[in-house]
Amino acid sequence: MEQQTPREPGAAINGHSVPDLLDTRGDEQTPDPSGGTPPARSARWRRRLRPDLTVLRGVALLGAAGVFGSLVTEWQRYDVPLDDGGEDIGPAVVEPIRVYLDQLGVLAYGYLGAAIALAGCVALALFGRPSGRAQSRVLALAMTGAALACVAAVIFSGDSETIRLGGLVYSSGETDFTLHTEMGTWYALAGVALLGLAAYLTPRPRTVPAAASDPDGDPDGDEWRQPVVPRHADETPGAPLDLSVEPVEPFHRSFDDRREPWR
Numbered sequence: 001m002e003q004q005t006p007r008e009p010g011a012a013i014n015g016h017s018v019p020d021l022l023d024t025r026g027d028e029q030t031p032d033p034s035g036g037t038p039p040a041r042s043a044r045w046r047r048r049l050r051p052d053l054t055v056l057r058g059v060a061l062l063g064a065a066g067v068f069g070s071l072v073t074e075w076q077r078y079d080v081p082l083d084d085g086g087e088d089i090g091p092a093v094v095e096p097i098r099v100y101l102d103q104l105g106v107l108a109y110g111y112l113g114a115a116i117a118l119a120g121c122v123a124l125a126l127f128g129r130p131s132g133r134a135q136s137r138v139l140a141l142a143m144t145g146a147a148l149a150c151v152a153a154v155i156f157s158g159d160s161e162t163i164r165l166g167g168l169v170y171s172s173g174e175t176d177f178t179l180h181t182e183m184g185t186w187y188a189l190a191g192v193a194l195l196g197l198a199a200y201l202t203p204r205p206r207t208v209p210a211a212a213s214d215p216d217g218d219p220d221g222d223e224w225r226q227p228v229v230p231r232h233a234d235e236t237p238g239a240p241l242d243l244s245v246e247p248v249e250p251f252h253r254s255f256d257d258r259r260e261p262w263r
Contacts, residue, residue: 053126060122060198066191067115073184074098075154080177094177101184107150107157114147115192122195125202137199144196151188155181 078097101108121140125133 056198056201057126059194059201060126063122063191063194063196063198064119066187066194067119068191070184070188070191071101073187074100074182075104075184075188077180077182078177079180098182104154107154111147111150111154111188114143114150115188118143118147118192118195118199122199125199133202134204137202137204140199141196144192144199147192148189148196151185151192154185 076099078099079094080097082093082095101112104111118140121136121143124136125140128136
């Protein structure tokens, strides 16, 4: 059996000295001259860039106003030139045909349904319980895409040869007219975009369960609301009631007792 030679205290092991092997400062993060480690500085920047709840509510309110404006204003306008009988008596006279949301056919139903669902999801994401905010946020983003698709279809579906009015398509024949996109379309585009932005910027709820930090806390409690404090600073919650359970005589009578009421 080969006998191993004992190493000297200062001998190198695999090319490294013993003090180098015992030095564990290489695993620590090097401090940055600006102050703090890089992960800590990035976390501070993320906290600074997080939007305030009041700002999000203001953005959602502007989006709701834009969607409401799209319901009451015209989306398109057709300028149809009138027939002057072939006589050149002056500038051509046009007759405007104004198209509102209820005259856009199936695109109007798609936009209206997506806008209503989007408004409800944004309200749940901003004011609902933390357990349902993540699902409301995802559904709000999906409804934003659906509503924007309907608005884009309205913008790019018009031409100068056909008139789409009330779900029907009318051909103008040889008469060319001019199609204009009116404010209702832009109101819808801006309102849906603002509602989707408010849903996207809604902070996600904390993933740490409430039972880990506070066993008596409500897991669905709102983390954005100020906790309720006692009316007086020295007031403390009362102790739980001391209840005891003891066996008592049954309050109902047996079948034999009902047959013999004198007993």
